Amino acid sequence: MNDQPAFEAKGAAKYFGEVKALDGVTLKAEQGKIFGLLGPNGAGKTTLVNMLATLSQPTKGSLKVLGIDVVEHPDRVRRQIGLAGQFAAIDEYLTGEENLYMVGRLYHLSAKEAKARTKQILEEMKLTEAAKRLAKTYSGGMRRRLDLGASLVGRPKILFLDEPTTGLDPRTRLDLWHTIRELVAGGTSILLTTQYLEEADELADHIAVIDRGKLIAEGTSAQLKAKLGGDVIEFEIDETDKDKAMGAMKGVSKKAASYDAESRTVIVPVGGHGARRLAEVVRKLDQADVAPHTLSLHQPSLDDVFLTLTGSKVSKDDEEPKPKKRGRA
Numbered sequence: 586m587n588d589q590p591a592f593e594a595k596g597a598a599k600y601f602g603e604v605k606a607l608d609g610v611t612l613k614a615e616q617g618k619i620f621g622l623l624g625p626n627g628a629g630k631t632t633l634v635n636m637l638a639t640l641s642q643p644t645k646g647s648l649k650v651l652g653i654d655v656v657e658h659p660d661r662v663r664r665q666i667g668l669a670g671q672f673a674a675i676d677e678y679l680t681g682e683e684n685l686y687m688v689g690r691l692y693h694l695s696a697k698e699a700k701a702r703t704k705q706i707l708e709e710m711k712l713t714e715a716a717k718r719l720a721k722t723y724s725g726g727m728r729r730r731l732d733l734g735a736s737l738v739g740r741p742k743i744l745f746l747d748e749p750t751t752g753l754d755p756r757t758r759l760d761l762w763h764t765i766r767e768l769v770a771g772g773t774s775i776l777l778t779t780q781y782l783e784e785a786d787e788l789a790d791h792i793a794v795i796d797r798g799k800l801i802a803e804g805t806s807a808q809l810k811a812k813l814g815g816d817v818i819e820f821e822i823d824e825t826d827k828d829k830a831m832g833a834m835k836g837v838s839k840k841a842a843s844y845d846a847e848s849r850t851v852i853v854p855v856g857g858h859g860a861r862r863l864a865e866v867v868r869k870l871d872q873a874d875v876a877p878h879t880l881s882l883h884q885p886s887l888d889d890v891f892l893t894l895t896g897s898k899v900s901k902d903d904e905e906p907k908p909k910k911r912g913r914a
Contacts, residue, residue, distance in 0.1 A: 589652045591616045591743050591774035592637055596646035598798075599632050606632040608798035609646065614776065614791065616651075616742075619769055621789025622778045623887075625895050629798040630778045634747050637776070638668045650743055667741035669733050669749055677721035681712050681731050684720055685738060692739040699738075706734040710764070726757030733764065743774045751780060762788060782887040792887075796895045810885045812893075816859030817885045818866050820877035821850050833873040837866060843892050852892050854885065 593613040599606045607629040614620040624630045635641040636648055639659040648655045650662045675684050685706050689699030707713045710730040715723065720731060729749065736744060746765070750758045758781075765788060769775060779785055785792055786806050794802040794809070802809060822830050827844060830851055834842040840854040855862035863882045870877060 589616065590614055590649070591618070591620070592648070592650045592776065594633065594637075594646065594648045597633065597636065597643050597648050598645045599629070599636060599641065600644045605798045607636075607643075607795075610795060610798070610800045612793050612800060612803065614774065616774045617769065617772055618790040619765070619775045619777055619788050621785035621792040622776060622795065623782070623785055623792060623891060624795040625891075627797070628795045628895075630795065631747060632798075633795075634668075634745050634776065634778060638666060638745050639663055664739070665742045667736035667739060667744045668747075669736040669745070670747050675720050675728060675731055675735065678719060680717050680719055681723070681727075682707065682716040684731060685735055688735045688738045694738075702738055706737060709737075710734040711760075726753055726760070729753060729757070729761065730764070733761070737768075741773065743776070744768065746775060746777045748778055748780055750784060758784075782891060786887045794891065794894055802890075802894050806887060809887065809890045812890060815854070815856035815885075816862070816882055817889050818853040818855055818859070818863055818880070818882050819850060819889070820866070820870070820880040821848065822875060822877050824849055826875045829873045830870065830875045830877075833869040833875065834866070837862065837869065840893070845892055852889050854889070854893065 591614045595611050597610045598608050606627075610629070610633065622630050622633065632641070636643050637650060637655060639655050639662050642656055651665050653661050653665070655662050676687070679687065682703055685703040686699050689702050690696070692699075694702060707716050710733065712727065712730060712734070715727060720728065723731065733746075733749065749765075750761055753761065762784070765775065765777075777785070777789060789806065792804065792806060792809060793800060802812070820830075824846075827849075831842060831844055834851065834853055837853055838855045840856075842851055842853045844851050853862075853866060855866075859882045863880075867880070
């Protein structure tokens with residue numbers, strides 16, 4: 586492994602008419618690491634992934650994968666990458682074994698190589714016992730493992746995972762986390778977009794937050810949490826009490842409170858002396874005649890950071906319309 590970035594973007598932008606899906610993003614990822622990409626609905630996450638994976642060309646700026654320009658040499662880039670999108674791109678009417686073998690042949694592996702690689706991937710994804718079953722009989726977690734396995738057939742140096750655990754149960758999600766860690770331990774670099782902040786907190790070595798097409802924060806999970814500084818007070822209220830509650834929180838701390846409409850939650854970064862600030866918050870809410878449903882004091886989480894930076898929590902909606910069929914890089 587050398588000092589060449591796994592991927593990098595310099596002033597990368599993608600415009601759809603007057604809509605700026607991505608607007609001048611510059612970032613760089615190390616090899617052999619997990620780079621987490623967070624952002625609310627419409628932030629530009631999938632747009633960036635699609636451009637890096639050569640599925641879409643930038644309107645301006647440049648993008649490189651292992652030093653290779655994605656516009657000038659897309660075929661060379663595709664030989665270095667794997668892509669697992671938000672929906673499993675598998676043929677339900679083929680067996681798991683047949684799906685992987687087909688992908689191997691599409692990667693121009695010989696019949697013998699494709700067969701050997703298929704066997705290896707089935708073992709790694711713990712799908713050997715289900716290898717002869719039609720993919721349509723697989724559970725959601727099995728389909729996701731098969732899809733991830735298909736993206737690994739070509740032994741990619743860089744793997745793009747676009748919300749890989751969406752819709753999975755907690756047990757299956759933990760299993761997939763383990764698989765992702767093993768891939769990185771084996772030298773694979775990963776770009777991970779996710780709607781689960783605890784997933785980025787658990788897996789990502791470095792995190793970038795984008796909003797409305799622009800990069801608004803970057804750093805490790807600890808560095809991003811440190812931006813809030815100290816403790817955080819969080820309470821849930823009725824929607825009708827929003828204005829009173831937000832007004833009551835003015836002056837409680839140097840950093841402004843944030844409100845998330847979806848969860849009706851107010852986040853107040855209070856720095857040090859959290860217990861003292863908690864008493865002050867309770868007093869001010871009482872004076873404003875606001876009765877919170879829940880009230881807690883805790884260390885800042887990535888969720889708190891995200892809400893403070895963007896004014897909203899991660900949406901489960903996708904930022905771009907999904908094509909009926911997804912190709913594989």
